[in-house]
Amino acid sequence: MPPINVDDYRTLARRRLPRMVFDYLDGGADRERGLAHNRKAFDAFQLVPHRLADVSTRDQTVNLFGRTLPTPLVLAPTGLNGALWPDGDVILARAAAEAGIPFALSTASNCTLEEVAERAGGDLWFQLYVLGRSLAEALTKRALAAGYKTLVLTVDVPINGKRERDMRNGFAIPFRYSPRAVIDGALHPAWLMGQLRHGLPQLANFAVRGADDVNAQAALMKRQMDASYAWDDLKALRDSWPHTLIVKGLLRPEEAVRCVEFGVDAVVISNHGARQIEDAPSPLDVLPDFVRSVDCPILVDSGFRRGSDVVKALALGARCVLIGRPTLYGLAARGGPGVADVLRMLRTEIDTTLALIGCSRARDLGPDFIRRTDAVPRPPTAPV
Ligand SMILES: Cc1cc2nc3c(=O)[nH]c(=O)nc-3n(C[C@H](O)[C@H](O)[C@H](O)COP(=O)(O)O)c2cc1C
Numbered sequence: 001m002p003p004i005n006v007d008d009y010r011t012l013a014r015r016r017l018p019r020m021v022f023d024y025l026d027g028g029a030d031r032e033r034g035l036a037h038n039r040k041a042f043d044a045f046q047l048v049p050h051r052l053a054d055v056s057t058r059d060q061t062v063n064l065f066g067r068t069l070p071t072p073l074v075l076a077p078t079g080l081n082g083a084l085w086p087d088g089d090v091i092l093a094r095a096a097a098e099a100g101i102p103f104a105l106s107t108a109s110n111c112t113l114e115e116v117a118e119r120a121g122g123d124l125w126f127q128l129y130v131l132g133r134s135l136a137e138a139l140t141k142r143a144l145a146a147g148y149k150t151l152v153l154t155v156d157v158p159i160n161g162k163r164e165r166d167m168r169n170g171f172a173i174p175f176r177y178s179p180r181a182v183i184d185g186a187l188h189p190a191w192l193m194g195q196l197r198h199g200l201p202q203l204a205n206f207a208v209r210g211a212d213d214v215n216a217q218a219a220l221m222k223r224q225m226d227a228s229y230a231w232d233d234l235k236a237l238r239d240s241w242p243h244t245l246i247v248k249g250l251l252r253p254e255e256a257v258r259c260v261e262f263g264v265d266a267v268v269i270s271n272h273g274a275r276q277i278e279d280a281p282s283p284l285d286v287l288p289d290f291v292r293s294v295d296c297p298i299l300v301d302s303g304f305r306r307g308s309d310v311v312k313a314l315a316l317g318a319r320c321v322l323i324g325r326p327t328l329y330g331l332a333a334r335g336g337p338g339v340a341d342v343l344r345m346l347r348t349e350i351d352t353t354l355a356l357i358g359c360s361r362a363r364d365l366g367p368d369f370i371r372r373t374d375a376v377p378r379p380p381t382a383p384v
Helices: 006-016 019-026 033-043 088-099 113-119 133-145 164-169 179-186 189-198 214-223 231-240 253-261 283-293 307-315 325-334 336-356
Strands: 045-047 062-064 067-069 073-075 103-105 124-128 150-154 244-250 266-269 298-300 320-323 370-372
Touching (some): 006 019, 006 336, 019 164, 019 179, 019 325, 033 283, 033 307, 073 088, 073 103, 073 336, 088 103, 088 113, 088 325, 088 336, 113 124, 113 133, 124 133, 179 189, 231 244, 244 253, 253 283, 266 283, 283 298, 307 320, 307 336, 320 325, 325 336
Parallel strands (some): 073 320, 150 244, 244 266, 266 298
Antiparallel strands (some): 045 370, 062 067
16 A cells, blocks of 8 residues: 555654664654654644635645745754665755755754755755854854855754663664664665665764764764853854844744844744653644744744644644654655655645635635634524
């Protein structure tokens, strides 16, 4: 049976990847209650259809930073894409370019930011982790020189969350050749052959002079996450970055308001796909508060698996949605065609949902199309 939804791609990804790699992709922080909560948050809302609306043509375009996106999706920044499929960063970036949507390249990518710009093109965003101020400055300058027009500062990783699956599996960079890891790899020959052909993935952006082996990169990653980075640093970043600046990882509307005061162009409400702390709110829980108080495009991610999830977020006031794991499942299962297929499925599901709720343009989505599942029904109006 060919895959018909994102969950099917998750199953295929689980089959193709060694357990250690699948767990890195799929897992969350602590006891992983956050993963379930992110999904449950969608159950708290229902879409309320309008009938007898002309939906013979549908338009799911949205505007973002003066551009029209053909669908309200962005590929979220994710590290170690090359562990899922060789050249994963370039494959994802090309699929995004093909679909006409932005791709955010992680600081922890396996291809350098310059290589992705050269080989993929499209609307490329660069996501910044601050591992140290001077390193961040150098990366920002490189992104600017390579032609990136959007910088995404991730603010929810002062340190890494406690990912227990990774701890149990001994998942780390550099990959450790424990007997278990070797057996795990050998049992997944399709994955193993790809990795052997291309060499184990490295944190390519850090393969710089004086730190050009994978151990040094790991040390950089662990030791230099700069947990002291704060509001003043954001101000300095704003002053130094001449193009669009997005802050990713907010869960408090008042901080989004402050970001706008600092000149930030958009925010991403995110709990990092429940990979940092398990009991944080889901973006959907807080989205209405953001919409009430923040005057900039609001992007969201964490837990989106269906087109109807995306439609709910737009009806609640989000401009567009960042997709993390779904396209990674596609990548891990089938490479580029898998990513393209997941994007096609999501677009089709968005289109179907728009038709079925009587909304011909995604831009017209609003509170009128959505209600809380536990909302008290309106009392019946008295007959006149
Ligand atoms: C395997 C993996 C790696 C990630 N790496 C990064 C990263 O390097 N930088 C970042 O800002 N967010 C990272 N994220 C978080 C995503 O950008 C996004 O917030 C999250 O995946 C959204 O949740 P979803 O996976 O449920 O769609 C990562 C997520 C996953 C699943």
